Amino acid sequence: MGEIQQLYEVFKQYPKITIDSRCCPPNSIFFALRGENVDGNDYAEKALNNGAEYAVVDRVDVAQNDRYIVVDDVLTAMQRLAAHHRSQMKTKIIAITGTNGKTTTKELVATVLAKKYNVLYTDKNHNNHIGVPLTLLRLTEDDEFGVIEIGANHKGEIAELCKMVQPDYGLITNFGRAHLEGFGSLEGVIEAKTELFEYLKENRGRVFININNNNIVEHSKGIGNISYAINNDKADVSGYITEQNPCVTFSWSSPRFFVVTQKVQTNLVGTYNADNLLAAIVMGLFFEIEPESINEAIKEYIPENHRSQYLKTDNNDLVIDAYNANPSSMEAALRNFANLKYPHKTVILGDMLEMGAFSDDDHRETVDLISALKFDKVFLIGDNFSKIESSYVTFRNVEEFITYIKDNPLINTAILLKGSNGIGLEQAIEYLK
Incomplete structure (x- = not known):
């Protein structure tokens, strides 16, 4: 030391x-x-x-x-300095991990808590062995809460980051088949993500759990918990989507916290965001924020960085979810888009990266799902999608797609833009407006 x-x-x-x-x-x-x-x-x-x-x-x-x-x-010194600095602060830390939705959840939680407290939270998605210590080193004595996003692409990483973060509370959004190059399988993903719960169990922390997810419930045993769930009255806080046009309108209530049914309009596209909304609501209630302030925070939250964004232009309606992609998030986005009430729908998908040996099968299954859902136009971008035999127009990279779309502009259609960040789909947004 x-x-x-x-x-x-x-x-x-x-x-x-x-x-x-x-x-x-x-x-x-x-x-x-x-x-x-x-x-x-x-x-x-x-x-x-x-x-x-x-x-x-x-x-x-x-x-x-x-x-x-x-x-x-240098890296080890920065990490040890961050851990020491965190240990000197009285700030209550909430750690959030999971396969999908952790960045949106982190931002919603921070927005809700900021209605009453001074909150420091992870900038963008700086959630790795470099981003986490940089976030912790921004802590000051004025910060009452820290909302820290923790990511991982191999086993043991979250355990190490927890030693640095020293969280008091934790939440796992879900488990999905992502970063399989490092995790190997869904079971590997679960084992890695639940390292957060193991830390909290050993250090007498508390967890916020989605009781509709059996794996989360199973791994939270022995830890004090506060529960939430969609359409489940057994949860401490329950909610459901009342409308999607295309942004979600959400209703929620809580017998535990004596809150009757509330209704709030959000700026989020995607029914899959319901769990993320509930996570923020349950934390707000647990930390004694009034329901009116929680609703106000949710109304004010506007997604950024090409996550669950809705953009209406003179020509088209864009649903932009182009920061990350894996089989579970891809399926959720496609099914959600299929249910939106637009007369014409166009799907533009980029490769799902870091899928390892499962990559070909996962991309083939995505193409099969697209065929079953029947969209008006489909464009597939990336080497992995290009390998799959289909009737759809494919491009090796986003530059090829932009060249095509300049000559064949899309007009009067709803467009879903979804893919891994490394594909660079955001470069195409300007040509889809």
């Missing part, structure tokens, strides 16, 4: 952290992280020249003076 304690004393004086030598605000410390193709140590001097007070490095040869702090490993 000696090295970290010394670093913490510096951090208390200069509490802004940067890992980008081009962006070094006053009172900041630059951490010279190594990447696949770059070595942050090579940019330490530049960071100091650009305004950083100190540079944390792990190469002695770059340390020119006492403004360089030499450690054994």
Whole structure:
């Protein structure tokens, strides 16, 4: 702890952290992280020249003076510093993980809690071994709650992140077949995600659970819980979708918290967001936020970053869910889109990445589902979809699709845009308006 304690004393004086030598605000410390193709140590001097007070490095040869702090490993030092800083804060931390919906849930929870408390939450989806410590290092004594998104693509990662985050509360949105290159199977996904519950069980935390999900219920045994569920009166908080046109109108109530039926209009597209909404509502009630304030927060929440977004233009209606994709989220998006009341519907799908040995089968099953749901037009983008024999128009990449759509514009149709972030479907949005 000696090295970290010394670093913490510096951090208390200069509490802004940067890992980008081009962006070094006053009172900041630059951490010279190594990447696949770059070595942050090579940019330490530049960071100091650009305004950083100190540079944390792990190469002695770059340390020119006492403004360089030499450690054994920069990433490990940043993670240990984050864990130590978190341990000094009285902030109550809620950790959220799961296959689908964790970013939307995190943002909804933070929006609801902010009606009463000072809340720090994960920026965008910075939920990995770098993003989590950067988030924790933003904690201040004024923060009453921290809402921390935790992601993973291999077993053991969430367990390690929990040691850093030290959550008081936890929620798993769901389990789905994603990142199978690292997890191997759905069972591997469940084992990895429930590392959050294992930490909370060992440390006497509490969990918020969707009791319609049997796997979540099973793995939450032995932990104090607060429950929610769609169309299930046994839950502490229950709700249901009353309308989708195309954004969801949602009704909810809670016998446990003595709340009669409430109705709220959201800015979210997709019936699959019902669980995400309920997660935010149950946390709001548990932390003593008035139902009126919860509804107000939900009404105010506008999704960003191409997640569950609705965009109406002069020519088309766009349903944009192009940040992430796996078999379960793809099926949910397609079935939801099929149920929307539009006379003409166009589906534009990008590959599902990181599916490992299951990739061909998963893409073939998605094509079969599209055929069963019968859309007016279908465009498939990416190497994986291009391998599948079908009657649909396919493109190797989004650039090819944009070239096509410039010459063959889509007019007067509803459009679903869904795929993994790595495919870059967001580049096509401008040409679909």
